[in-house]
Amino acid sequence: MGIVKPHLWFAEGAEKAAEFYASVIPNSRVTNLVTAPAGVPDVAEGAPFIVDLELDGMPIELLNAGPAFRLDEAFSLIVECDDQEQVDHYWESLTADGGKPGQCGWLTDRFGVSWQVIPKQLAELFGDYSTEGQRRAVAAMFTMQKLDIAALEAASRGAS
Structure with missing residues (x-):
């Protein structure tokens, strides 16, 4: 089995949120940033899309994906x-x-x-x-x- 981790959907700003959380919570860091390929709805090609964060050692995935979910x-x-x-x-x-x-x-x-x-x-x-x-x-x-x-x-x- 892989790892279970939270996944948070943001309309936009996931990378800024991840950087902020890493600056506030000890033992935290942004571990990866994936940019959007062409054709992703509500996300410009090349814009930050998936952000992986370790929050006090816990992996969390943040997604920039437009306003469909809040x-x-x-x-x-x-x-x-x-x-x-x-x-x-x-x-x-x-x-x-x-x-x-x-x-x-x-x-x-x-x-x-x-x-x-x-x-x-x-x-x-x-x-x-x-x-x-x-x-x-x-x-x-x-x-x-x-x-x-x-x-x-x-x-x-x-x-x-």
Whole structure:
């Protein structure tokens, strides 16, 4: 068997998105760029067509193929962060220059790709939602855009 990897369809700008992601996410790089042959619908001959990216070591293929399909929140990439400093860094980087913040740690970058920027502590704070503290942490998250680890932990403890 070969490798399973995500494939993202862009109307245009896949190469710019790949370069941006490689600059923001450590252990990332553009590994290949294929230009379009003649006859590809919605893509000029010789324009960037297929872009291969390693994103934190994970292979992803990006495709410039015109507006037939659109990226949306049904697919997102998760950035699991060690601390609030990392949450802040990735949130600010990915929402820069036209990205849009969403709820509960979700955002859409300027290229239309959805991301979840979350702290590693989230699974521990939420558990199986069986305790009052876990339910309070989840309720607190629902009031946030960018996640605030200290506020989530305070909610879990019952502090205001």
